[in-house]
Amino acid sequence: MEDFTGHINTQLKMAENHGSKSSGEDVVGIRIQKLLAVRGVCSRRKAEELVELGKVTVNGTPAQTGQKVNPRDDLVKVNGKLLPPSPPQPVCLVLNKPRGYVCTNEDPREKRTVFDLLPKRYARARLFCAGRLDKETEGLVVLTNDGVLAHRLTHPSNETRKIYHAELSKPMDPQHLPLLRRGKTVEGERLWLDKVILIGKKEARPSRRLEIRLGHGRKREIRRLLTAFGYKVDRLRRTKVGSLSVRKVPLGGFKILTSGEINLLFSEKPPSSKA
Structure with missing residues (x-):
């Protein structure tokens, strides 16, 4: 179990004294992927990918x-640009994403991103999505500049449970339910649902609504798997990520996470570790 108390205290100090040792950056030495996460560039997992692709340099030499x-x-430098300074204040938001918005900071092919839904005061916070949704999927998206939190939510080893x-x-x-849990190879990739149940099923009328639970994440996995079984998805919403919910957040709206909500995320154990 990860203890987030020390992290949240460090982040609060960073907001008051950004640029000092309290930012979580040890001047003696900090691992490159952690530095990128602390600076709000991306999650540690994404930072490792950038390093492996040669997109990160230290004093002009590709990082390891x-x-x-x-x-x-x-x-x-990341992609030839100097690493930004430490974020002046940690920001963690839960957004209820409407259909038609993309989860990216900039995309010249798309006119609307989830960041367009935020007030202008967040424009300089260097937020990114900790777990994306495709353009047509609605629901819960976490926006943050906290790479440590993003790592907790998105790294496969944490098995953060998501409900759709x-x-x-x-x-x-109904005969397809166990087959969806067992999984199927689609386009060379093994896809499966951890749990799937019918919602509002009546004896005389089979249900068109499902609740789906995943502890992993692959690109458009739910849509691709259901399509492989002959079903078209008319609407897909993510309602929970770990202990976070959008139940009281209006569509297109957001809320700021409290330290208590963030600490609860870090206290949760992966499903596979529970007896």
Whole structure:
């Protein structure tokens, strides 16, 4: 179990004294992927990918995964740009994403991103999505500049549970439920649902609505798997991520997470570790 208390205290100090040791950056040496996360560039997992792709340099030399750097003296660049300074204040939001918005900071092909739904005061917070949804899926998205929190939510080893509600174009055959849990290879990738149940099923009328639970995440997994079984998804909403919910957040609205809500996320154990 990860203890988030120390992290949240460090982040609060960082908001008061950004640029000092309290920012969580050890001037003697900090691993490159952690530095990128602390600076709000991306999650640690994404930082490792950037390093492996040669997108990160230290003093003009390609960085190595796990390499330690001195934030004060070393010149760190990501995609040729200088690493931004420590974020002045940690920001963690839950957004109830409407259909038609993409989960990216900038996309010249798309006119509307989830960041367009936020007040202008968040424009300089360097927020990113900790777990994306596709353009047509609605529901819970976490927006943050806290790479440690993003790592907790998105790294596969944490198995953060996500709950979705799906509405199909035709009733679900109950015989398909165990097959969806067992999984199927689609386009060379093994896809499966951890749990799937019918919502509002009546004896005489099979249900078109499903509740789906996942402890992992692959690109458009729910839609791709249901399509492989002959179902078209009319509507898909993510309602929960771990202990977070959008139940009281209006569509297109957001709320700021409290330290208590964040600590609760870090106290949760992966489902596979529970007896």
